[in-house]
Amino acid sequence: MNNYYIFIDNLQQVEIEKLRKYDLLANKLGLIHECKTRIIPYLEISNRIKAYIQSNKKERNIRGEREERKRTSK
Known part of the structure; x- marks a missing residue:
């Protein structure tokens, strides 16, 4: 990171x-x-930078969902 x-x-x-x-x-x-x-x-953003940013956003969203599930399951 x-x-x-x-x-x-x-x-x-x-x-x-x-x-x-x-x-x-x-x-x-x-x-x-x-x-x-x-x-x-x-x-003007190249496709590689745009893809890199989008993959980081998805990764953060997945982490957030996992943490939310852990909190709600307790």
């Missing part, structure tokens, strides 16, 4: 760095063309 948190931290750092670079680019383009710019964020 520790690797999962490292993966999320790295992903967040990459996204923050990308946003910073887009912001710098937008500011430069705005100065060059004398106009206002704004960044419209959207998320």
